[in-house]
Amino acid sequence: MNKIQISKNMNLRELISKYPDSARVFSAYGIGCLGCALSHYETIEQGITAHGINVDEFMKDLNELVNE
Numbered sequence: 673m674n675k676i677q678i679s680k681n682m683n684l685r686e687l688i689s690k691y692p693d694s695a696r697v698f699s700a701y702g703i704g705c706l707g708c709a710l711s712h713y714e715t716i717e718q719g720i721t722a723h724g725i726n727v728d729e730f731m732k733d734l735n736e737l738v739n740e
Contacts, residue, residue, distance in 0.1 A: 676738045680717035680731050687716060697734045701725055 678687065678694075687694055698704075703723055714722075720730050 676735070678716070678731065678735055678738060680720075680727055681715050683712075684714055684716060684719050685712050691738050694734055694738060697730070697737050700733070701730060 676691075678691070701720075701723075703720070703725070716731070716734075717727050720727050
């Protein structure tokens with residue numbers, strides 16, 4: 673099976689559309705980006721950075737989840 677590699681440049685809405693379970697990672701970090709109007713335009717990196725969260729750690733957790 674091929675591993676999925678999500679990029680921090682992916683649009684937030686596209687991410688949730690393709691990988692609905694990824695919402696669990698956002699929730700674990702206390703982020704409500706998914707309901708925000710900017711999620712239609714922002715990348716994962718933009719949304720996470722705006723909340724002062726380490727993007728690399730977040731992406732590691734996100735990619736681990738989608739590859740379970």
